[in-house]
Amino acid sequence: MKEFRFRLIIIVAAIALSIYLLYPTYLDYQNSSDIKQTLELKRLQLVKENPDFTKSQIDKLLRANEDSILAANPDIVKNKEKRVKLGLDLQGGMRVVLEVNTGKLLEKLAKNPDETFRAVLAEAQQESERTDESVVDILARKFTERGIRLSRYFGTIRDEDSQILSSLTDNAEDAVNRAVEIIRNRVDQYGVSEPSIQRQGSRRIIVELPGIAREEEAKKLLQGTALLEFRIVREADFTFPVMQKIDDVLAGKVLDDTTQVASEDKATETTPTDTSIAAADTTTPEGELSEEEFRKQHPFFSIALLDPQGRSADAYVKVEDKNKLELMLNRPDVQKVIPNNVEFKFQARSQTDAEGNEFFVMYLVNKDPELTGGVITDATANIDPNTSAPIVTMTMNSEGATEWARITGANVNKRIAIMLDGGIFSAPVVKGKIPGGRSQIEGMADLNEAKLLEIVLKAGALPAPVDIIEERSVGPSLGEDSINKGLLSVILGYALVGIFMIIYYRRAGTIAAAALTFTILFILGVLAGFNATLTLPGIAGIILTIGMAVDANVLIFERIREEMATGKTIKASVDSGFSRAYSAIIDSNITTFFTGIILYQFGTGPIQGFALTLMIGIAASLFSALVVTRLILDLMVSKNIPVTIG
């Protein structure tokens, strides 16, 4: 028994690890079907109670509900992160490949584009369609060919071609970063769950949006220019009373005639209140009554937390409460107590505090921007040589500079929010009047944050035009259909191969069928462990693996049969069967593994999923055959249990 102990431990450990890695997936599956059911019931109820609500309003209410369910059980979120993810082809969604249109950017950068410039640019653009060379390089080459200096269109007359070329290249590079940030910002604001935004190559961006239902809207989200605004942040003495009023309205206290008007609408508006209270209830852990009382009496302040020591009225809102708060703020009775010229706006990115809580800061800002981004000519993130703190320098054109001087002069010691597409990226305090149009922004945590602000500031000035060059979208029904058919095929394939093995190899075949079960378990476990994405071709890879995985077992069993035919004992036959089949198994699987690697290298999305499952499948089936089957056979031999191989 001792000789088997080590192998036994390894096998048990591998099985336990696989189950451990897969358990979150199982839980997540259960959780999501529970949540789905709850939300569906809620939807029916909401639709019945509010026949005049639009679909997006109801969706928003439901999202708030979902958020509060998730917030109440952090385990759900944890499981979601650890589960085997489904690819877009299985859960539905869209994948878009965008390319930054460098040509348009160059045209915008050119000082005085004339006919010649446009003609050369068009030529360069056309050529770039066919080659990997960048438009900037092609353009520069074409100008050199014609004997035109680049300084005729870019930079100043004294600049060398090479200088201009490198600055243009930087600009093109920047444009891609900008486009990525703009898209990320919008996707975040739009509230897509688990989006993926990646740069690919020099000027491509791959955006994956799972579960997007309205693709037209998503496409709109990705294209179009971004809006950069500077808006005044209202101070505490203005903001706090507004918040107080909102809190009173939400708590149902009738204060003045403004709320009186609101109460007339109550008949139709009670439900959202109910919803939010109901949602609040689910979030409440088994706490003291006073906390619950506080929630009831101060629905607003219980989720929009103010810093008691702070002099500003910036509200800290937990990530999971954001939707709920937005809903509260959108209620007509609440809208009535917010002055017309201001609105609450959130930070574009969430922050994490020392305890690991993620939250957004909410500001009250003017509705009308003081200035929009078109006036910015440049922005650079840098390290201040004196203080070695990260800073961003921003310059404006003359028209913007005059305005900026007036605005900053009138708002000394107040804060101005820098907003891109409705999300606030920074709210620096104005230290004094800025006359020349050159401003310096301080107070960023690190250089990365400064770089982000630089990108945001430039986004308003220099749009990064993007073209959609590839888009693929899969509807949710096709995805679900694919999952069902895939699962059916896995089960059927497994059953057929298993039955065949049992019939053909009898007892040994039964062991092989059991080993096949482990193989599938290991594949799924490794997928979960790698946080890999399961795609439809990935499922095909698993099915194919089932067919091919028995190969190692077949090789071994055939060898054992041959050895037994020479008159060896069963023990000797098993030993030499394994050792002789070994080289064939390794050589043949390594070559298949090679093609898997190559497929992974050259494939995209779903194909990579296939390559991955194929490779994992090879490794898992080798482990099953060489370790699991071997151990069981050895055990049977040592216990004198007859091994029948057909």
Place this chain on the structure above:
Amino acid sequence: MRFFENFNFDFLGKRKFAYALSGSLFLIGLIAAFTRGFQFGIDFKGGSEIVLQFEKPINIAEVRADVENIGLGNMEVKTFGGETGVMIRTEMQVVPVEVYPKVIEGIEAEIEKLMPGVPRKLIDSSASSVTYAFENPDTANQIIDGLFASGFQSGRVSEEPDNVEMLVSVGIADWIKENLRAKITDNTFTVLKEDRVGPKIGAELKRDALLAIFFALIAILVYLGFRFKFVFAFGAVAALFHDVLITLGLFSLLYGLIPGLNLDIDLTVVAAFLTLIGYSINDTVIVFDRVRENLKIHKTRPLFDVINTSISQTMSRTVITGGTTLLTVLVLMIFGGEVLRAFAFTLFFGIIIGTYSSIFVASTLVYEYATKYHKKVEF
């Protein structure tokens, strides 16, 4: 149960038959490739593709007629999956020039419906979008929202508050959907899948696919050269070419002929070809491994006999593994759904041809090569 017990067959002796069979399969494929060509999916040639799922069964001929009436010229219209699915495909990326006035007419009509007589100016019309300017931002916003609500892809040109311009993008898929919705009123549809691949991406994908297959072959050649002898690597890779080319020929021969089977060459099919390479080499290596082993044991036996014995000895494994794999691929072909059918088809025939080639072609080529150059193969 046992197949091929004490099996011994003179495979090499029958190699003339194998040559004839492979040669004729090859020839058929070649003729098909030259006369019929291949049908590439939009992954490689670029274009737009939409898959619609109707509520009730449809008559594909009627849908085809409807699609033709849209005036976009030649379009591929096929059933997808069951009786309610339709796939429409075109190489076009954008709406052609001659149809453009119609598209603009449609937008104009919608604007008129929203705000009769509203002053507007068509300021730009490019291949994929038209741009209108209105008198003030409010009108612009209202019309943008109105058009968007009725299915157009309208948007603001800039997010500045004083924006008065509206951009309506007119993708080919949108145009088809809009028209079909108007034409087929008694049977609603949902969009199952929508793909658009630009020509540049298509060219790149094609290049990547060819490179992938090329590198896979090189990697196998190098690895087998190391583990065996060059002769074996040569035989194996030649057998792979044999498998890939004959399966490709089958694609060319059969596309469009079998109802319900869509034999477009796309990314998934390329993946299937690479898998086929992996599977077929697996099979071949197992025979070679046996040859290697037998050559070590019987140093004086002629190569001819050693190869015959080795193939015979591994025959039962070759057939059983081929059988179980075929079984699963068959399950995939029948139950795996439309998306994976071409993939499963490639593997199904590929595995049959691959198994045949590892028995009759790979070792035979090794033998021919060794005898021709009087090489003594030993380990």
